Amino acid sequence: MCAQPAPATPTTDGSRTVLDARDISRALTRISHEILERNRGAADLVLLGIPSRGVPLAQRIAERMASVEGVHVPVGSLDVTMYRDDLRLKPARTLMPTDIPSGGIDGKTVVLVDDVLYSGRTIRAALDALTEVGRPKAVQLAVLVDRGHRELPIRADFVGKNLPTSLAERVRVSLEALDGVDSVAILETIKETGR
Ligand SMILES: O=P(O)(O)OC[C@H]1O[C@H](OP(=O)(O)OP(=O)(O)O)[C@H](O)[C@@H]1O
Ligand SMILES: O=c1cc[nH]c(=O)[nH]1
Numbered sequence: 025m026c027a028q029p030a031p032a033t034p035t036t037d038g039s040r041t042v043l044d045a046r047d048i049s050r051a052l053t054r055i056s057h058e059i060l061e062r063n064r065g066a067a068d069l070v071l072l073g074i075p076s077r078g079v080p081l082a083q084r085i086a087e088r089m090a091s092v093e094g095v096h097v098p099v100g101s102l103d104v105t106m107y108r109d110d111l112r113l114k115p116a117r118t119l120m121p122t123d124i125p126s127g128g129i130d131g132k133t134v135v136l137v138d139d140v141l142y143s144g145r146t147i148r149a150a151l152d153a154l155t156e157v158g159r160p161k162a163v164q165l166a167v168l169v170d171r172g173h174r175e176l177p178i179r180a181d182f183v184g185k186n187l188p189t190s191l192a193e194r195v196r197v198s199l200e201a202l203d204g205v206d207s208v209a210i211l212e213t214i215k216e217t218g219r
Contacts, residue, residue, distance in 0.1 A: 039196065043185060043208035048168065048199075051184030052081065055166050056088035058182050063133055066095045068161065070132045072102040074150055075120035077139035080201035081168055085137060098125030102136070102157070104149035122153070129158040135182075139197040141167040144178035169208055171195050 043051070063069055066089055073082030079101045086099045103120040111117070136150050147165060154163065166182035171189040187195060189210060198207045 039209040039211040041207050041209045045206035048206045052084050053088055055182045055184055056085045059135055060089060060093060066093050066097050068132045069097050070125055070129055071097055071099045071135050071137055074138040075101055075103055077197050077199050078137045080199050081139060082137040098127055100125045102150055102153055104146055104153045107149035107152040109145060124157055129160045131161050133162045134160040135164045135166055137166045139168045140195050141170045141180050142173055144174045144176035147178050148176050168197060169195055
């Protein structure tokens with residue numbers, strides 16, 4: 025079951041807010057419970073956020089797990105930049121931190137965390153990046169928003185909100201830690217493909 029968002033709210037920049045802070049909070053709480061349920065607890069879990077917004081989301085999920093299970097789930101970040109399949113098309117990308125918890129990922133269940141799942145190419149790159157780090161027992165994927173339009177056979181295990189979108193739209197996730205506010209909005213883009 026997905027959290028029921030507030031109705032889309034028009035904003036001054038023409039975007040429509042589809043999730044507000046409370047919707048996001050509820051979705052993260054639900055995802056945290058689902059991860060614990062699927063894995064029968066937090067043993068051997070490692071959360072790896074994909075920069076930039078996947079990292080604060082992973083931290084928030086870990087905080088919720090700590091309050092539910094009373095355990096500390098290691099959180100890190102995984103930069104996928106050098107593993108992207110469009111590097112030659114868009115070479116000017118800023119490298120982001122990869123920070124693997126001290127226990128590593130060998131034999132662990134790694135939950136990748138990102139804000140938006142779209143074509144699936146970021147997650148494909150993340151799976152490649154992981155192979156440089158270690159060999160987890162299993163890899164799962166948690167995303168705040170799944171907006172559809174997959175180009176690769178990738179699906180999320182835990183989804184905050186399935187958001188039907190057109191290719192002419194873009195989903196903008198804002199998070200308190202990076203943007204000062206929690207919201208998910210849909211923007212019209214000029215390009216028909218939206219990518
Ligand atoms: O499924 P995909 O088509 O790969 O799209 C999803 C990715 O796109 C966004 O990142 P973006 O590259 O826009 O950078 P950002 O993290 O700085 O927003 C988002 O954070 C996801 O990581
Ligand atoms: O709409 C989109 C597509 C990819 N990444 C985003 O953050 N939003």
